[in-house]
Structures are given as C-alpha cells and as structure tokens.
Amino acid sequence: MTGPYVAAIDQGTTSSRCIVFDRDGRPVGADQREHRQIFPKPGWVEHDAAEIWAKVRAVVAGALAAAGLQAGELSGLGITNQRETTVLWDRSTGKPVHNAIVWQDTRTDALCRELGGADGQDRFRAATGLPLASYFSGPKAAWLLEHVPGLRRRAENGEIAFGTVDSWLIWNLTGGPDGGVHVTDVTNASRTLLMDLGTLQWDAGILAAMGIPEAVLPEIRSSCEVYGRAVGPLAGVPVAAALGDQQAAVFGQTCYGAGEAKNTYGTGSFLLLNTGTRPVPSKNGLLTTVGYRLGGEPAVYCLEGSIAVTGALVQWFRDQLGLIRSAGEIEELAASVPDNGGAYVVPAFSGLYAPYWRSDARGVITGLTGYVTRAHLARAVLEATSWQTREVVDAMFQDSGVRISSLKVDGGMTANGLLMQHQADVLGVPVIRPVVAETTSLGAAYAAGLATGVWRDPDELRAHWQRDAEWTPRRAPEEREAEYRVWRKAVERSFGWVEPPAQGEPV
Numbered sequence: 001m002t003g004p005y006v007a008a009i010d011q012g013t014t015s016s017r018c019i020v021f022d023r024d025g026r027p028v029g030a031d032q033r034e035h036r037q038i039f040p041k042p043g044w045v046e047h048d049a050a051e052i053w054a055k056v057r058a059v060v061a062g063a064l065a066a067a068g069l070q071a072g073e074l075s076g077l078g079i080t081n082q083r084e085t086t087v088l089w090d091r092s093t094g095k096p097v098h099n100a101i102v103w104q105d106t107r108t109d110a111l112c113r114e115l116g117g118a119d120g121q122d123r124f125r126a127a128t129g130l131p132l133a134s135y136f137s138g139p140k141a142a143w144l145l146e147h148v149p150g151l152r153r154r155a156e157n158g159e160i161a162f163g164t165v166d167s168w169l170i171w172n173l174t175g176g177p178d179g180g181v182h183v184t185d186v187t188n189a190s191r192t193l194l195m196d197l198g199t200l201q202w203d204a205g206i207l208a209a210m211g212i213p214e215a216v217l218p219e220i221r222s223s224c225e226v227y228g229r230a231v232g233p234l235a236g237v238p239v240a241a242a243l244g245d246q247q248a249a250v251f252g253q254t255c256y257g258a259g260e261a262k263n264t265y266g267t268g269s270f271l272l273l274n275t276g277t278r279p280v281p282s283k284n285g286l287l288t289t290v291g292y293r294l295g296g297e298p299a300v301y302c303l304e305g306s307i308a309v310t311g312a313l314v315q316w317f318r319d320q321l322g323l324i325r326s327a328g329e330i331e332e333l334a335a336s337v338p339d340n341g342g343a344y345v346v347p348a349f350s351g352l353y354a355p356y357w358r359s360d361a362r363g364v365i366t367g368l369t370g371y372v373t374r375a376h377l378a379r380a381v382l383e384a385t386s387w388q389t390r391e392v393v394d395a396m397f398q399d400s401g402v403r404i405s406s407l408k409v410d411g412g413m414t415a416n417g418l419l420m421q422h423q424a425d426v427l428g429v430p431v432i433r434p435v436v437a438e439t440t441s442l443g444a445a446y447a448a449g450l451a452t453g454v455w456r457d458p459d460e461l462r463a464h465w466q467r468d469a470e471w472t473p474r475r476a477p478e479e480r481e482a483e484y485r486v487w488r489k490a491v492e493r494s495f496g497w498v499e500p501p502a503q504g505e506p507v
Contacts, residue, residue: 004075004454007063007237008444009056011081011165012245013102013267014315016055018063019441020074023454025464027436029067031059038099043106043350046099049087052165053172061233071234076226077173078241078448080248080440081165083191086140088151088216089168091161094176098148100165101140104268104308104350108139109359115139115209121357127196127203129279129288131357135306137164138193142210155216162216164188166242173239174228181228181239184218186299187247190290195220197279197288200299222293223247224447241447243292245440246270250291250302252443253408253434254465256458261396261404263389264440265413268353269310271392272302273400284395285355294450294458303399305354305392309347309363310385311413316349317381323374331416334379341376342367344490345384352494355395362497366490382416386423387487393427406430410439417471425475426484435466 002023010017017032033055038046064071084103089096101107112132116123121131130136141162145152154160161171166188171180189195189202194212196203202217221227223243230237243251246264250272253262258276263269272291279288279301291302309316311327318324324333346352348361365377397403406429413419414433424431436442449455 003073005067005069005073006076006078006445006449006452006454007060007074008078008080008441008448009060009169010245010438010441010444011052011056011079011169013082013085013104016052016059017441018056018059019438019445020063020067020069021442021445025436025442025446025461029063029065029069031062031066033059041107045102045105045350047085047102049089049096049100049168052100053169056169057233071237074234074237075454076238076240076448076452077230077234078243078444079166079169079239080243080245080444081169081188083164083188083244083246084135084137084140085165086137086144086162087165087168088141088144088160088162091159092177094172097151097160098144101144103135105140106134106350106359108134108143111139111143124193124206127206128193129190129197129281130193132193133357134359135353136191136193138206138210138212141212141216145211156213158215160216161218162212163218164191166244167218170227170239170242173230173234175231182218183221183227185221185223185242186290186293187223187244188242189220191244197290197301200290200293222295224292224294224451226451238448238452240451241444243444243447246272246304247289247291247302248443248447249410249440250274250443251446252436252439252441253410254458254462255408256462259402262408262410262439265310265385265409265411267310267312269307269385269389269411271305271389271396273396273402273404275301275303275400277301280400282395282399284398285357286392286395286399287354292447294447303396305396307388307392308351308353309349310388311411312349313345313347313381313384314413316347317378323377330378330382331418333375334382335418337373337375337379340380340383341372342369343372343376343380344487345377345380346490346494347384348494352491354392356491358495360496360498361494364490364494366493367486382419383422385413385419386426387484389423390426390484404429406432408432408434410434410437420469420471421474424471424473426480428473428477428480430473431471432467433469435468437468
C-alpha cells in the first residue's frame with residue numbers, strides 16, 4: 001500500500017460498494033452490501049433511497065476498516081452510480097417523497113408516447129442525443145410530480161429536490177438538510193432527457209414540455225472537481241468526482257482517445273465508444289451521451305449501446321427459476337454441454353433497449369425441444385449477453401464507421417470465462433480484461449484523484465492500466481453468422497407482446 005488514498009462509492013442497481021485505491025490504482029480495501037428490489041406492479045421497479053444511503057454509509061466504513069485506514073487519510077472521494085434512477089426528496093427533512101424509480105422501470109411508457117406526439121421517440125433527440133423512452137429520468141420525475149399528491153405545488157415552491165443517485169449521495173454526504181450541495185455532473189445530466197448536449201445546461205423547452213419546474217433541478221458541474229467536503233464520519237474529505245457508472249468505466253479503462261471502446265457487464269451491459277469532443281448523432285438505435293468532462297476542459301462524448309438485461313438474467317435464472325444456487329454455478333453448468341441445444345433466451349423483461357428501443361417487447365425462450373436441458377438453458381442465458389453485445393457493435397459501426405479491433409471488458413460477468421470466450425467468438429475480435437475488473441469504481445477514484453492532485457493527468461493513469469486476460473476468436477465466421485441469424489429471428493419473436501391501451505382505456 002502506497003498513499004495517498006482515494007475512495008470510490010459505486011452505487012449500483014442491486015448493491016452499493018466502496019473501494020479504497022492507493023496511488024498505484026490498486027484496491028486496498030472494499031465492502032459491498034445489497035439492497036432490496038421492489039416490484040409494485042409488472043414492469044415497475046423501485047428502490048428505497050433512504051436504504052441506499054444507509055448502505056452507502058455502511059460500506060464506506062467497511063472499506064476503510066478493511067484497508068486499515070482512517071477517513072482523514074483519504075485525499076478524495078468519488079461517486080459512480082446507476083444513472084437514470086430517479087429520486088425526489090424534501091429539502092427540509094431530507095426524506096424521499098416516494099421510492100426511487102429505477103432505470104429499468106416502464107411505467108412512463110404511456111407518458112412517453114403522449115410526449116412524443118407526431119415526432120415520436122425523436123422529439124428531443126437533436127438536443128439530448130436520446131430517444132424519448134421510459135429508460136430516462138425526466139419522464140420518471142414528471143410521473144412522480146403528477147401522481148404524488150401535492151408534490152407539484154411543493155416542487156414549484158422550491159421545497160423538493162430532484163436528482164439521479166449521484167445527486168442524492170452528494171447532497172447527503174455534504175450535509176443533507178444542513179447545507180448539502182445539490183449538484184450533478186454532465187454524464188448523469190446527459191441521461192435525464194433534460195440536458196442540451198451542446199450547451200451542457202438544462203433545456204427550458206423540454207422542461208416546459210414535461211412540466212418539470214427548474215427549481216427542483218441540481219446544478220450541472222464537471223465530472224472532476226471538488227463539489228464540497230463531507231460531514232459526519234468522513235468529515236473534511238473532498239467529494240471530488242461524479243460519473244454515471246458506464247462513463248466511469250470508460251474512464252477507468254483509460255479509453256481517453258476517440259475510437260476506443262469498452263463494455264461493462266453488470267445488471268445490464270453498456271458498450272461505449274469514445275467519439276472525441278463532438279457528439280455523434282445516431283441513426284441506428286444508439287445513444288449519444290457525455291463520456292466525461294475534466295474541470296473546465298471540453299466535454300468528451302460517446303456513442304452508447306445500452307442493454308437492459310444481462311447479469312440480471314443470471315439472477316433471474318437463479319432466483320426466479322431456482323435452477324442454480326449461486327450465480328457462479330452457471331458457468332460449470334453451461335460448460336457441461338457443447339452448445340445451447342438450439343435454445344435462445346431473449347431477456348426483454350422490460351422491453352428491449354439498443355438498438356431496438358421496443359417497449360412492447362417481452363422476454364421469450366425459443367427453439368425448445370425435448371432435447372433441451374437446464375444446462376442448455378444455462379448456456380443460452382449466457383449467450384444472450386454476447387448476442388446482444390454483437391447487435392450493439394454492429395450498430396456502432398454503422399453510425400461511426402469505426403470497426404473495433406478489440407473490446408476492453410469489465411464488470412462482474414467478466415469472471416465467467418465461457419461467456420468471455422463466446423463474446424470473442426461472436427464479435428470476431430479479441431476480448432481483453434484488465435487486472436482491475438471493477439473499473440467503474442476505479443474510474444470514479446481516478447477522477448477524484450485528478451481533482452485533488454493525487455495524479456497529474458490522464459496520461460499518468462494510462463500507465464496504471466494492465467491486461468489480465470485475453471480471449472481470441474475460435475469460431476469460424478460462417479458458423480458465427482449462421483447462429484447470429486437465428487438469434488435475430490428469436491429477437492423478432494419478442495416484439496409486439498405488449499399492446500398499447502385502446503383510446504380511452506385506463507393505463
């Protein structure tokens with residue numbers, strides 16, 4: 001261990017963790033705790049924001065204890081977070097006014113169709129780089145303002161604060177009702193459907209269209225600066241970085257040059273391609289998003305392919321079907337058969353994201369015969385992640401003209417060698433895992449360390465990146481393409497499962 005030290009809070013969809021890194025970018029202490037998943041209705045997904053804040057405090061204490069450090073030995077604290085998940089809270093009490101609405105939640109489908117009008121999903125795309133979809137935070141906030149009694153009036157009076165999870169944590173860390181700083185960074189703001197990509201400010205026209213008072217919004221800041229100092233157990237520690245989880249992984253993977261790409265495998269999977277300091281519009285179902293912004297430097301933009309369900313499919317296979325006892329068992333089970341037995345699983349649990357953006361899709365299992373066993377299904381569950389990634393890579397090439405020569409990967413699922421080999425096989429390029437696989441946390445730590453002088457510049461960070469494992473393609477191209485055609489056919493079977501309500505019918 002070599003100081004100084006930087007801590008990163010990684011607040012994810014299913015758990016919160018804190019990792020302490022030393023000056024060489026090595027983890028020296030960590031703690032992690034899961035939080036509840038709340039499903040009030042089909043397609044609705046919520047979290048208890050107060051529970052998340054309690055778990056975050058616990059994992060920070062746990063990580064410091066594991067590292068044998070005191071809070072005063074931290075040079076800075078960075079935050080990375082599940083992005084589009086939406087929290088509204090009372091500024092005076094600090095209490096959430098409702099459960100957080102999670103990024104996977106689809107309750108705003110009807111609202112998004114209404115907002116789209118004649119322009120449909122593209123109504124706000126030119127300004128925001130995003131389709132009008134239930135995925136994003138703005139419609140979730142609009143839904144809460146409409147459905148929580150009295151909330152709109154309180155919001156217009158400035159009594160209510162809106163934020164993605166980064167804002168919620170920064171506000172609490174820096175004092176909450178007693179002087180908490182209400183900010184967000186450009187990466188998280190770019191996922192709200194409320195920020196103009198060119199100005200990096202809230203778009204007044206979109207706010208008016210959605211009925212969201214500007215008084216509830218946080219100030220948009222860069223990804224790498226001191227927002228304030230923590231109070232309580234972390235008293236005095238600079239809160240010095242915030243990045244949405246996938247942008248943090250871009251930063252942790254040191255994808256600082258245009259044309260560099262990474263894929264993070266978590267609850268969902270997210271492939272980002274650095275496109276430089278100009279946003280590249282997508283015509284193929286991708287998102288144009290802010291990658292990061294360091295202090296006063298120009299923002300760096302990315303094309304992103306967002307896949308809703310990858311790791312969550314393994315969790316479903318374990319918890320809902322009970323076919324394995326732990327997530328780690330799936331690799332051995334899947335490896336016990338040579339292929340998927342003709343079965344394909346399309347996990348459109350909450351619709352399909354990139355490159356389709358079909359909220360009417362639902363999950364399907366196709367190709368079933370009496371030959372298929374739970375081992376074949378296990379293999380199909382893993383392969384669903386690879387095939388969905390392939391679709392995003394193809395769309396990225398069509399938009400950017402850049403054909404990736406390799407793919408940097410990170411996240412918990414990269415421990416599954418069978419999956420990583422299949423990913424290399426279906427992409428036809430090497431798949432490379434770094435020594436520090438949890439680069440989401442590392443990216444937040446890097447940004448906080450840059451803001452507080454632990455590291456000089458991104459070039460110094462590049463020197464820390466090290467290759468841990470690499471998988472190269474083994475499958476013949478014609479075999480790969482034949483299976484890809486079957487996958488695409490399976491995806492088509494998932495379309496149109498949910499029909500929009502007839503005019504006048506309650507939603």
